[in-house]
Amino acid sequence: MKANLEDIAQAAGVSKMTVSRVLRGGTGFSDDTRDRVVKVAERLGYVPNKLAAAFGSYQASTLVGMCVPRLTSGLFAHVLDGVDRALSRLGYQLMIGANNHSMDEEEAWVRQIASWRPAGLILSGRNHTPATVELLRQVAAPVVEIWDLTTSPIDMSVGFSHYDCGAEMGQFLLRRGRRRAGYVGALARADVMGQARLEGFQAVLAQAGAPLVDREVLLDMPGFYAGYYGLETLLARTPGLDVVYFHNDDMAVGGLAYAAAKGIRVPEDLGIAGWGGMEAASILPKRLTTTVVPTTAIGKAAAEALVARLKGEPGQEVTVVPTRLVPGETG
Amino acid sequence: MKANLEDIAQAAGVSKMTVSRVLRGGTGFSDDTRDRVVKVAERLGYVPNKLAAAFGSYQASTLVGMCVPRLTSGLFAHVLDGVDRALSRLGYQLMIGANNHSMDEEEAWVRQIASWRPAGLILSGRNHTPATVELLRQVAAPVVEIWDLTTSPIDMSVGFSHYDCGAEMGQFLLRRGRRRAGYVGALARADVMGQARLEGFQAVLAQAGAPLVDREVLLDMPGFYAGYYGLETLLARTPGLDVVYFHNDDMAVGGLAYAAAKGIRVPEDLGIAGWGGMEAASILPKRLTTTVVPTTAIGKAAAEALVARLKGEPGQEVTVVPTRLVPGETG
DNA sequence: TGCGTCAGGTTTACCGGTAACGTAGCCTAA
């Protein structure tokens, strides 16, 4: 790099401390000095060194780390976008990572990110390894756990209850007269949040005397094909289901495609419900019954909670972001 | 943070330089010393300080910056995923940003990232402001331009030709007997790569004596609704089109929805073609005619080119990643 | 016996900022 504070200081005839103060918009210098310093800095093409600043004073870090389960999830892409818009506007930089729904991968990521002494962290989910929690304690930076709500967060939490999402959908389908429900999931048991939805769903059905009849949980990624073939497998094994709840909308759309291919009428012969609120689902010939999650709002709220804490304000400890069950025409 | 190199050094009875060498896997110490140091480091819960390392020696940075047009694009999510998988495996950290298809926002992002002295950078597109180019020169880190191929990259390039994508689709539709083609785009003229596809498309049609009849370019984001209403506007203004080429698959699916809603038979009354290869499109009742882009492969190739350069190897200057026109049943 | 070599270290200097404190000159009020 061409120039540092010292170079500017010499060219402007002041000390580098004064340059530092001017460029950070502090106080304690005359207008004349400011103008001279700013002009010289511009002329020399000064690029500040955040490495040095953050190293010299932990106050100065503008680094925020964020870990999501998968980068290819459309839902998390919107969360990421919400976080990025809120943070970049305030001069923070975002470091990302994916944990592939594994607490161990999350721990490895936190370990890496911790060595950058970030100003704050955003994690997905409420379950972490003990070593992760210990690392977070050592880093001593504000932490926001998003996506799955917890009433006892490490620090702050922004999200909603996956269990309640499943329970609400269960109630809705019962009200529509469904009595023989199935479930199609993915990622085996790795996605604990999808698992929580299933548990809420099951609990409500069982309580109503119409317990879940069968489930098919694939090892694959939760995409269209997994939904298509998952439904095929489920129906082959257990005929007579009157509704199927899917892990997410991608899979539900796959299920709809299977039904269409086999001449199964939806919702007459079979109800189909998803979760998440993918944009594509809203433009299907029949509107998908699903739970819409306010992804961007979650990202924004998480970023704002973090920034509040960084500014020394208390920051909301738990922020509940409401989901919305959209009845649709497939359930 | 609890412990630093000095603490370990004292506890292990060696100098901190020796600790540094041991922990980085260097040479010049006995097995006995290594074991002692490693054990002490573990006991003290040592978390290395990359800030200090990268600051003290520019060699040590493991930071890679990546800027994409939009974080919510499904295509770029896969590119990001490809990059992240390749880099995180090698111990690099990814800092991301979005430029919203604006060269000025890209410049602002590069300016921010430059102050972190990254080991390497990945940018999207081949067009940058002069100030951006100058900043990149100053940073002196390897740069990979992805997505749109350029034969004279700043440093390295991984991608394909958007112009050729458009041209190829034009040729394909002509072969299928289409003579009155329209185009529906979005983002106004901001997306220069979409613009390039349109230009390739137009050039081929004009050469065949069947020039583009009309186009509708919306200001919106290129999603389903933009495709739906874009097609509506286009057909209202210019009846008698026999095929419409869309900015991307999301929009094309919106167009299909509009056609279905209005009883327009596809492909008999109207052909529809997209671009990008969204996963959802492949499971529609009729397979979408589109160009599939190997997104993850682009991310992986970009990361590999970067890492090669960082290791001192020459690194592929231009990597062409082939796209694939999928005929489908809608064109 | 003297000397070169090598393993296995240590010492020193430095990266570029920022916090904390020091100070000269001037103004003001008791």
Added chain:
DNA sequence: TTAGGCTACGTTACCGGTAAACCTGACGCA
């Protein structure tokens, strides 16, 4: 008249690593 305070700076120390130079004792060998 002078203590005290304010403005506009300058000085010093420090953050935690890494590169490069330097040291030292043991050993091999002529």
